Amino acid sequence: MPAVVIVGTQWGDEGKGKIVDLLAPQADLIVRFQGGHNAGHTVVVGQEQFVLHLIPSGILHPGKIGVIGNGIVIDPAALLEEIDSLTARGIDLKDRLFISHRAHLIMPYHKAIDKESEKHKGTRKIGTTGRGIGPTYADKMARVGLRVADLLDPDVFRQKLTNSLAEMNYLLGRLYSVKGFDVETVYHDYLSYTARLKAYIADTAEILNDALAANRRVLFEGAQGTLLDVDHGTYPFVTSSSATSGGATTGTGVGPTRIDRVLGVAKAYSTRVGEGPFPTELGEDQGGAALRERGQEFGATTGRARRCGWFDAVVVRYAVRINGLSALAITKLDVLDECTDIKICVEYRRGGERLTTIPAVAEHYEQCVPVYETLPGWKQSTVGITRYEDLPLNAKRYLERLAAVVGCPLDVVSTGSKRDQTIVMRGAFDA
Numbered sequence: 001m002p003a004v005v006i007v008g009t010q011w012g013d014e015g016k017g018k019i020v021d022l023l024a025p026q027a028d029l030i031v032r033f034q035g036g037h038n039a040g041h042t043v044v045v046g047q048e049q050f051v052l053h054l055i056p057s058g059i060l061h062p063g064k065i066g067v068i069g070n071g072i073v074i075d076p077a078a079l080l081e082e083i084d085s086l087t088a089r090g091i092d093l094k095d096r097l098f099i100s101h102r103a104h105l106i107m108p109y110h111k112a113i114d115k116e117s118e119k120h121k122g123t124r125k126i127g128t129t130g131r132g133i134g135p136t137y138a139d140k141m142a143r144v145g146l147r148v149a150d151l152l153d154p155d156v157f158r159q160k161l162t163n164s165l166a167e168m169n170y171l172l173g174r175l176y177s178v179k180g181f182d183v184e185t186v187y188h189d190y191l192s193y194t195a196r197l198k199a200y201i202a203d204t205a206e207i208l209n210d211a212l213a214a215n216r217r218v219l220f221e222g223a224q225g226t227l228l229d230v231d232h233g234t235y236p237f238v239t240s241s242s243a244t245s246g247g248a249t250t251g252t253g254v255g256p257t258r259i260d261r262v263l264g265v266a267k268a269y270s271t272r273v274g275e276g277p278f279p280t281e282l283g284e285d286q287g288g289a290a291l292r293e294r295g296q297e298f299g300a301t302t303g304r305a306r307r308c309g310w311f312d313a314v315v316v317r318y319a320v321r322i323n324g325l326s327a328l329a330i331t332k333l334d335v336l337d338e339c340t341d342i343k344i345c346v347e348y349r350r351g352g353e354r355l356t357t358i359p360a361v362a363e364h365y366e367q368c369v370p371v372y373e374t375l376p377g378w379k380q381s382t383v384g385i386t387r388y389e390d391l392p393l394n395a396k397r398y399l400e401r402l403a404a405v406v407g408c409p410l411d412v413v414s415t416g417s418k419r420d421q422t423i424v425m426r427g428a429f430d431a
């Protein structure tokens with residue numbers, strides 16, 4: 001069983017970084033396939049905390065190969081910063097990191113447009129991370145993007161940059177009344193990045209397919225989550241990439257027949273950062289603030305406070321279907337340790353209607369009211385428990401109910417941020 005995909009089943013921040021880090025020792029290559037440095041994967045190794053934005057978190061394990069696939073959008077300055085910070089902490093990336101030559105580049109004007117466009121949207125804003133993600137994917141689809149491979153041919157790069165800036169500077173000036181960018185400055189900045197990135201640039205689809213042909217194990221590391229997927233999420237309150245399992249194939253050049261297993265990661269409750277519908281959200285004094293405090297729910301990328309609420313089984317059931325999940329990993333169970341009662345949303349009501357799935361129109365989704373089942377809490381610590389049978393009875397009942405309502409087996413339960421604070425019922429690479 002050489003290829004496993006990991007995806008988020010909610011609105012991102014499910015704890016995928018820890019699950020990837022846990023499975024990485026069994027893999028040979030770990031590949032990111034979508035998104036960019038809007039993602040933030042936090043991994044705790046011993047006493048040290050690492051926050052990775054672009055480089056697959058599996059790279060923290062010696063000898064593993066990290067791949068940044070073609071579906072990623074890369075800000076070269078942010079990538080170099082990450083490379084430098086890992087190197088400074090003793091993690092050698094030489095011959096261990098490969099960047100797709102087909103990945104798109106985030107340019108300074110993409111970041112400017114992201115910020116200006118959000119400002120102009122006013123109350124309709126999405127609450128983006130401001131990293132230029134949306135405008136870069138928009139240019140990719142409009143077929144005017146610049147790619148990593150273009151950096152390797154300075155004449156081609158200069159020509160494409162000149163063409164793009166002619167349009168983008170006009171847009172920035174006329175629509176948003178802000179200053180544009182100088183071709184020569186951007187050109188020289190990007191060439192200086194290229195000098196340092198060159199060693200990592202490769203045909204990563206070839207590397208991955210060759211590895212699979214040689215029966216090596218590949219772990220596909222998703223970023224964000226199913227409800228932030230550009231097609232299947234709460235559009236338009238989504239990111240601009242394919243965060244569901246399908247993205248693992250288009251974003252790497254590995255065909256779907258090569259994927260053996262898809263593991264979804266779900267937090268034992270729900271969080272969302274940014275704007276958009278969130279039916280089970282709890283008000284600050286209804287338990288939202290307490291969950292945030294206990295779960296330390298602050299964005300790894302932007303530091304923003306995350307909105308918190310009960311587990312939404314409608315959301316995760318939807319994710320089970322859209323991703324074709326083989327199994328689930330439930331994270332942060334210990335955050336619920338002090339709850340007297342715990343709620344699970346099993347369906348929604350909208351007007352007189354009963355809904356068991358997610359409406360396509362965000363305005364309709366905003367009107368959905370959760371219907372809850374209430375289970376008794378366990379009121380004792382689960383922190384660090386490593387065997388399922390050692391969990392309190394009510395914690396097991398909660399987990400079993402989650403698995404039943406979402407219709408998917410649980411393979412992993414996480415009981416703390418450290419690597420060893422985990423219950424593994426079935427390994428992702430087990431046949």
Ligand code: IMP
Nearest residue numbers: 012038039040127128129238239273274
């Ligand atoms: P963008 O990806 O910066 O365009 O932001 C679009 C939406 O996705 C916003 O609501 C962001 O808060 C959200 N988002 C993007 N990346 C992440 C992530 O890694 N975790 C959680 N939310 C994210």
